[in-house]
Amino acid sequence: MVEFKEHQLKNGLRLIFNEDKTTPIVAFNLLYDVGSKDEDENKTGFAHLFEHLMFGGSINIPSFDGPLQTVGGENNAFTSTDMTNYYITLPKNNIETAFWLESDRMLSLAFSEKSLEVQRQVVIEEFAQRYLNQPYGDVYLLLRPLAYKKHPYRWATIGKEIKHIETATMEDVKAFFKRHYYPGNAILSISGNLTFEAVKELTEKWFGDIPSRKKELRKLPVEPLQKEERTLEVERDVPLNALYYAYHMPSKNDADYYAVDLLSDVLSRGDSSRFYERLLKKTDLFTEIDAFVTGDTETGLFIIAAKLSAGVTYEQAEAAIDEQLLEIIEKGVGDEELQKVKNKAESTFEFGKTSALNKAMGLAICALVKEPELFNYEFTLYDKVSAEDIQRVAKHVLRRENRSKLIYKAKKG
């Protein structure tokens, strides 16, 4: 049980605090409720580019990293489809430096042209390093727009194409900041050997006078129900043929989310899972095969990803996977098999509570998705899933007309 206390400032900022007496550092996690799903379809990759710009100096402080490192701190950030999350760890005696730096960049950025030019280039290199210069690196750039036709999940966080990053203007940057970076759109979560009173006081002191803004209601386009299977075939300079299935699945706020997540575990978590044992080990068809959920807040994807052994045809590979899917739809799972994946989920949760940073981040993300308490009870949502639930969601999700298929072929010679 991770104990925590909460407080909300008048300007809307939410504070969550976990007292951890055992750690020498403090974890300071500031999450903004903005992700790539909030982007304009003609300006994709912006939430992530913006995350880079957050380190280019704020209204009163020219450098973010320098002053933090000077007091022994370290920081990083990530952007996903649903959130942008900034986190700092530093010696507890210097906690106020984190408040100073983060509150100033929530107040306003420096908006320097040089920073925009350089970070644009850095993000283009990131695009190249992670998505273009890696074998199979562009799979999700292809799979997302195949599976989604309307919903903004149809582009990856890095963006649809490099061009969107290249053409971003300072005006765009300022508008994005104004729209998404304000107290009511943020959750501050802290874990460390401090008192709640001290943390509350510092939060009021540094964030209290930042003007509030009315939280905009999010109106995302609804993804129309998929009615028939979609297939995309591409050829790339890679050594092995690969195959990807993507199925639409329930959102994180739907009770069935947990059943679908466990379904993916039954298929491919651990060396005793069905795919690993039956397809990877017992046949010569695959060199890799996985099933997993994207874990998005809104209706995400259930994905099966496989690399085919040399000489194996797509017909053989698909038949083998489909046979496994059909079996689980028709026969369901055994109680022991279900208990196994629940036990895995339980130990995963317990390991997630063993450092201050994990706790601070976990509480903030749970607060965004639903409520911070979720961090403590999320496992019970897995534990409640029955064998019937798994079979029911398998039947519902693993339908052919709910599937997008990517045939990723190795170029010959």
Add this chain to the structure above:
Amino acid sequence: MDRSVAPSQQEIEKIEFAKAQTTIFSSGIQCHSILQDDCKVVKMEIEFQAGSKFQDKALIAAMVNNLILEGCEKYLAYEIASFFDNEGAFLDTSCSADKASVVLHCLERSIPKLLPYLQEVLSTANFPQNEIDTYLKINAQKFEVNREKVGWVARNEFMEELLGQDHPYSWKVSASNYKEVQREDLILFYNNRYKSATFQVYLSGKVTTEVLQTVENVFNQKGIERNGVSEVMMGNENNVSDVKLIEKKSAIQSAIRLGAVTINRSHADFPALFVANTILGGYFGSRLMSNIREDKGYTYGIGSGVIHLEGLSYFIVSTEVGAEVTAATLKEIEFEMNQLRNVLVSQEELKLVKNYILGNIMKGFDGSFSAMARFQMLNHQGLGYDYYQNLIQEIKTMKAEKIQAVARTHMNYATLKKIVVGKL
């Protein structure tokens, strides 16, 4: 409130460590533990002297390490995997140049059930031929995928370039290696380095006295002491060295790896080298990052580090950059290394780096799992916790002149071995 003024800063005076307790069983096996009472989980690492430097053939050490869980006298691979999966446990293996480990992550309540079974698996592994065939088949094809990654190719080539072909740390993998492995090779290595050998145990998390007792009951067995190669091993001469280019015409980015053999953690110059390296490329605000990423935008990331193996330490600079700026990047790396040698570090930068390092050491003790990783490093290098006390003292009093002197002795761009995979 003037927001342009930083809050008053507290100096980091001392760092409180969660220290490991070491128990030596009657058999001589060392068991190290750090208790973290507020959690429900345990991590147990069993570490053997079985790294790749002990192998006579490529792949053998990694394969034995991986396949040790894939079958034993009593159980098949599937049964073993099921047993641990059923308890929600995670059983992994890892193999480096020096050591090989089997790592168990599980709920504390599963310990009494899992340990006797694990002991049986590790002491009676039998390397079934079908598992060997599956491993080779899958990994030979994964190798083909890795060969397309410039960073992977550079890593695979680096140690040989640094140390010469016949050095025990120079193993590099080629496609033909996957056809040369025999079951006998694996069994011989296993018998020597696992089955009849002693090992060390590292425990962190909810390590209660009951857990410790179970570990002792199950694993306290006589084994032969197999020493690592602990004498100092030499690398190639640090002569002036040209760039070795491994061309990949389709590359959008080039991978760069530069390096040289250097001093170890016990050397009197090490704290200064540590600070010099941090300034150069050891953290996000480093000079290489500031110049090559934050000023020029050539790369998503660049770093330098000092890596310590048993009896051999080396300095390395590593990055992936836009293919068309490969040569320009090399120039900037050379420039930054020369700056360290030619110009004294400013007081402001020095203060920042000192505090950053101290904070980072402190972060290394956030939770028992991190704290155990720190202890394990000390143990590998034959150091005690006084290493950290000394390092902290040295860093706090470090002068710019000392850093410059050490950079002049130990950081010379011309003599670095240089690999570029991609385009130049």
